[in-house]
Amino acid sequence: MLQIFLQLVDTPEEKTKFEELYYQYKQLMFYVAKNILRDDGLAEDAVNEAFLRIAKNFSKINEVSCPQTKNFVVIIVRNVSLNMIKHGKDDLGYEDDAASETADNTFYTTASLDAAFESAHYRTLVEEIGKLPEIYRDAMYLLCVGEYKYVEIATMLDITITAVQKRIQRGREILIERIGEQHE
């Protein structure tokens, strides 16, 4: 209990920064959510949930106006929206059954992922990443560019660590499959 209390430290400057982020990205986030959910009310709910999640992970944001932050907010609101579609009215937001999760136990690091694409043609790699299903692409982005731990990604996306593993593993497999023999 004491530990929980001590973890909350008021920092007013964080609030100002959050306001800046709110005004800068709320229209963009709404557009992304609406594109997925096709409903104004649901899109607003998704944006609200996304901002809550961003607020809880706010220490991970250094600068409001930078590409990384923009990517981060888009990834969060996109995954919230996709989760809403997947789970319907289920408020749990987690995978349904542990026994159905069959991912192997591989935790890829940025280095181990990169090794598979060392000889790939760069432009092809960029294009194929763009074509990856968003749920795989976003998890891989958070690992490779954000350099977040699996547990952090799981918390941000509100999924299990195993689900993060599966998404990264599947994204890697698709990329390898599509890039095939196209080497530099």
Place this chain on the structure above:
Amino acid sequence: MSKLSDAFVDAYAGEMADLDARVSAAPKHTFSAGFEHKMKAAFKAAEHRYVRVSHFRIRRAVLIAILIALLVISSLTALALMKPELIYIIKKNSVAWDIHFKQEGATKDTDKIECVKPETPKEFSITNEQKTDESYSIKYKNEEGKFINYYQIFAEGTGYVIDAEKNNIHKTVIDGHKVLVSKKDGMYQIFFDDGVYLYDINGNGDYDAIKNLAISVIDKL
């Protein structure tokens, strides 16, 4: 940065440029009053920054405030006469999930456990059954050496620390009841509450056998 990281940065830059163009062309959305109201929670959350305790110097004034808050909370809890309601707090960090069960409302120290006995799973037999004033436990085993343990205890003050990196834990619904399920190295654990007791079922047997045992308990609640 690695080649793959660079490629991801470029791929997202392209996507964001396209997205920006589409957002600029789209009509500006006017957010509802309900949305603005709900956003207060997010702003409140952003006022707090989560830091590691080890990095935080405890100030005397903060400590006193915390102690007063704890005293008030303890007093209110002791006075509460409502039906006990169980909540849990899950804290995830890079090392472990800390799951703390808290019972709101009153159970007296003199209260004795009212045992809920599950149905013995098929092909399993009871190897041990123990009952005390505070807990009830049964151990099952089958001919293949697979085991299932069942515990029923008062929820107040009960907590679990579960390895976060190697363990898979998630919330789910079994037989209409919210439960937590964890899986590690072929071991399954299902735990849930009924407002007073915490039920913990774990074992290395088939997941369905463990789940069915949980269902047999839930059916009796």
